[in-house]
Structure formats: structure tokens, C-alpha cells
Amino acid sequence: MSTQTIEVPTDAELLQAQADLWRHSLYYLSSMGLRCAVELEIPTTIHHLGGVTSLPDLMSALSLPLGKMSFLARLMRVLVMSGVFAADIGSESGVDLYRLTPLSRVLVHGVVADEHHSQKYFVLGVTSPHYTEAAFGLANWFKKDHEPPVPSSFEDIFGVPLCDEKTPLLDEELDKVVNLGLAAHDNLGIATILRECHDIFKGLESLTDCGGGDGTTARAIIKAYPHIKCTVLDLPKVVDKAPADGVINYVPGDLFHSVPSSQAVMLKLVLHIWNDEDCVKILAQCKKAIPSREEGGKVIIIEIVVEPSLGPIMFEAQLFMDMLMMVNSKGGQRGENDWRKLFMKAGFTDYKIVKKLGARSVIEVYP
Ligand SMILES: C[S@@+](CC[C@H](N)C(=O)[O-])C[C@H]1O[C@@H](n2cnc3c(N)ncnc32)[C@H](O)[C@@H]1O
Numbered sequence: 001m002s003t004q005t006i007e008v009p010t011d012a013e014l015l016q017a018q019a020d021l022w023r024h025s026l027y028y029l030s031s032m033g034l035r036c037a038v039e040l041e042i043p044t045t046i047h048h049l050g051g052v053t054s055l056p057d058l059m060s061a062l063s064l065p066l067g068k069m070s071f072l073a074r075l076m077r078v079l080v081m082s083g084v085f086a087a088d089i090g091s092e093s094g095v096d097l098y099r100l101t102p103l104s105r106v107l108v109h110g111v112v113a114d115e116h117h118s119q120k121y122f123v124l125g126v127t128s129p130h131y132t133e134a135a136f137g138l139a140n141w142f143k144k145d146h147e148p149p150v151p152s153s154f155e156d157i158f159g160v161p162l163c164d165e166k167t168p169l170l171d172e173e174l175d176k177v178v179n180l181g182l183a184a185h186d187n188l189g190i191a192t193i194l195r196e197c198h199d200i201f202k203g204l205e206s207l208t209d210c211g212g213g214d215g216t217t218a219r220a221i222i223k224a225y226p227h228i229k230c231t232v233l234d235l236p237k238v239v240d241k242a243p244a245d246g247v248i249n250y251v252p253g254d255l256f257h258s259v260p261s262s263q264a265v266m267l268k269l270v271l272h273i274w275n276d277e278d279c280v281k282i283l284a285q286c287k288k289a290i291p292s293r294e295e296g297g298k299v300i301i302i303e304i305v306v307e308p309s310l311g312p313i314m315f316e317a318q319l320f321m322d323m324l325m326m327v328n329s330k331g332g333q334r335g336e337n338d339w340r341k342l343f344m345k346a347g348f349t350d351y352k353i354v355k356k357l358g359a360r361s362v363i364e365v366y367p
Contacts, residue, residue, distance in 0.1 A: 030078065152328050158170050
């Protein structure tokens with residue numbers, strides 16, 4: 001067919017295409033609506049109102065001017081549609097009621113409870129002007145013929161990588177929000193992993209949590225499995241701030257140079273920030289730190305394994321997380337084939353995807 005002509009969609013296809021075009025072009029309004037709810041503290045306020053509220057009560061608790069009531073109703077309508085809140089609209093009493101959902105419950109801030117890690121700063125970080133500007137520059141970034149290692153769009157635009165020692169020089173507030181957001185993101189779901197993956201930790205004598213941050217994960221492991229001797233390896237600037245509680249053995253260091261020996265090494269949400277070459281180097285250091293498979297040696301990886309069979313919602317979440325990495329880091333999310341290649345390149349002989357937990361998986365890799 002000539003490129004001077006184009007196949008005309010049917011009327012039904014055209015109408016659907018138009019609606020899809022609106023939705024996909026305007027997804028940013030969904031993100032910004034969520035950000036607005038977090039900035040206004042709507043989830044926390046509904047929680048303090050008992051988990052359910054009418055619009056006038058919400059307006060009053062938020063101290064918003066009455067003239068904004070109909071606008072708040074419109075924001076809430078979008079947030080209900082996207083599952084952030086639930087609503088009883090046109091209920092018998094004639095009063096519309098808004099409730100928290102599991103999604104907005106993880107956005108409730110300032111409540112101290114086991115297994116509750118408020119995701120407020122994750123939302124504020126990933127919808128921040130710096131993140132969105134980096135995404136805005138994607139087309140320009142594609143056109144540039146960068147020398148490897150290819151910098152992210154974020155680094156290309158702002159001159160410093162994200163989550164780097166130099167990031168505070170770019171914007172101290174951004175650095176603070178991103179670090180709080182990362183910690184919240186990484187800590188969500190540890191208890192689920194421990195409950196669902198009993199076989200992984202059962203019988204394990206020692207474990208090094210490589211890039212284990214402030215030790216939150218290691219502490220949860222020790223609480224559930226007190227017999228495991230846990231070591232946390234992280235950069236000196238992170239380890240220096242970690243609480244010296246005597247429960248965890250903190251080791252300041254660099255996972256590219258050496259990993260403390262243990263029966264098992266864990267890499268939880270670490271490899272997705274690195275490119276393939278760096279991942280192979282990290283995995284090779286982990287392999288040196290563990291005994292043979294017969295002696296229980298293994299590397300435990302907790303990461304996304306990109307997989308359409310998880311269904312459209314999980315798959316979409318995985319792909320957006322991959323784009324997030326592409327725009328802001330040198331890493332990315334990997335499918336099973338990509339993971340297999342990395343493991344083999346680093347000298348491992350076998351691996352097993354032990355458990356799929358939501359959009360993430362737990363993988364055991366054997367020497
Ligand atoms: C995305 S965080 C994951 C934290 C933790 N594993 C968790 O799941 O909560 C990545 C961690 O790797 C650490 N890290 C980055 N580069 C490192 C290096 N060269 N050596 C050791 N740790 C490093 C960071 O300081 C950070 O704590």
C-alpha cells in the first residue's frame with residue numbers, strides 16, 4: 001500500500017481510538033490527582049475520620065474553602081475510578097460517602113504500626129518536577145548518541161545521577177524526598193515475603209543482605225528467624241547512620257569489591273538500578289561469598305521478573321517500573337531470559353523462581 005494513503009478505521013474503531021487517545025495522553029492527570037490527594041493528606045484525613053467520610057466533613061477536616069467543594073468532588077470521582085478511594089454514591093441517606101481502599105491505606109501517614117510503611121514519599125518522589133522533567137526529555141535523550149555507559153535522561157538533563165552523593169547539590173529537598181520514598185518502597189511487603197517464603201529461610205545459618213540499607217529487612221528476618229546470623233553490607237555513608245543495636249553485623253563497603261561471606265547472600269531490589277555489566281560484577285562477588293550448593297550456598301534475589309502472564313495490571317505496573325528505571329537510572333526491569341543470561345555470565349549453574357509475590361518474584365540462584 002502506498003504511504004500516501006492510510007487505512008481508515010471503522011466508525012467503532014475510530015471512536016474507541018479517540019477515547020484511548022484521551023486516556024493515554026491524560027494519564028499524567030491520574031498521577032497528578034494522586035499527588036494532589038497525598039499533598040492534601042486526604043488518605044490520612046479519611047483515616048482520622050474513621051476510614052469513611054462525607055464530602056462536607058472531608059472539606060472541613062482539610063480546612064479547604066467551601067467554594068472548592070464541587071472541585072474536590074470531581075477530584076474524588078477520578079480517584080475512585082482509579083481505585084485510590086471507594087465511594088457509596090447516591091446512598092439511601094442521600095449523602096455520598098468516601099472510604100479508604102488498600103491503595104489509600106498504604107498512603108496513610110504518621111501511623112506507627114508493624115508492617116505499615118506509608119508510601120507518601122514514594123508518590124511525592126516519582127511525581128516530582130525533577131522526575132517528570134526527566135521523562136519530558138525522553139525524545140531528546142533518544143536522539144543523542146551517548147557513549148556507554150549511557151546516562152539516564154535524568155543525569156543527562158540535570159548533570160548528576162539520581163540517588164548519588166551529588167544529588168543533594170542539585171536539590172536538597174528532592175534528595176530527601178527520594179530517599180524517604182525509596183526506603184518506603186523497599187520496606188513495603190517484607191512481612192509478606194517472610195510469611196510466604198518460609199522454605200527459603202528455614203535452615204539457613206547465615207545471610208548477608210547486600211545493599212541492605214539501614215537493616216530494616218535484616219531486622220525483620222532476624223525477628224522471624226532468630227537463628228540466622230545476619231550481616232548487612234552497604235556504603236559507609238549508609239552504614240554509619242545505621243543503629244548499632246548489636247543484632248546485625250553492619251559492614252561498610254562496596255559490593256563491587258567484596259561481599260562478606262555467608263551461607264546465603266540476598267540482593268533485594270538492588271540489581272534493577274544497575275546495567276547488565278555491573279549486575280554480572282555484583283553477582284560474581286556474591287558467588288565468591290557463598291559456599292557450594294551442597295552446603296546450602298545460594299543468592300536470594302527479590303526483584304521484578306517482567307511477565308505478561310501476570311495479567312494486564314501487574315504487567316503494566318512492571319513496565320512502568322521499567323520506564324521509571326530507564327528515565328532515572330542506568331538499570332531496568334528484566335524478564336526471565338535476561339535474568340538467566342546474567343546468572344550464567346556471572347558463573348552460576350542454576351536458578352529457580354521460588355515464589356511470585358504480586359509484581360515481584362523471589363529467585364534463588366545456585367553456584
Ligand atoms: C534500592 S536500595 C535497596 C535497599 C534494600 N536492599 C532494601 O530492599 O530495602 C539499594 C541499596 O544499595 C546500596 N548501594 C548502592 N551502591 C552500593 C555499593 N557500591 N556497595 C554497597 N551498597 C551499595 C544503596 O546505598 C542502597 O541502600
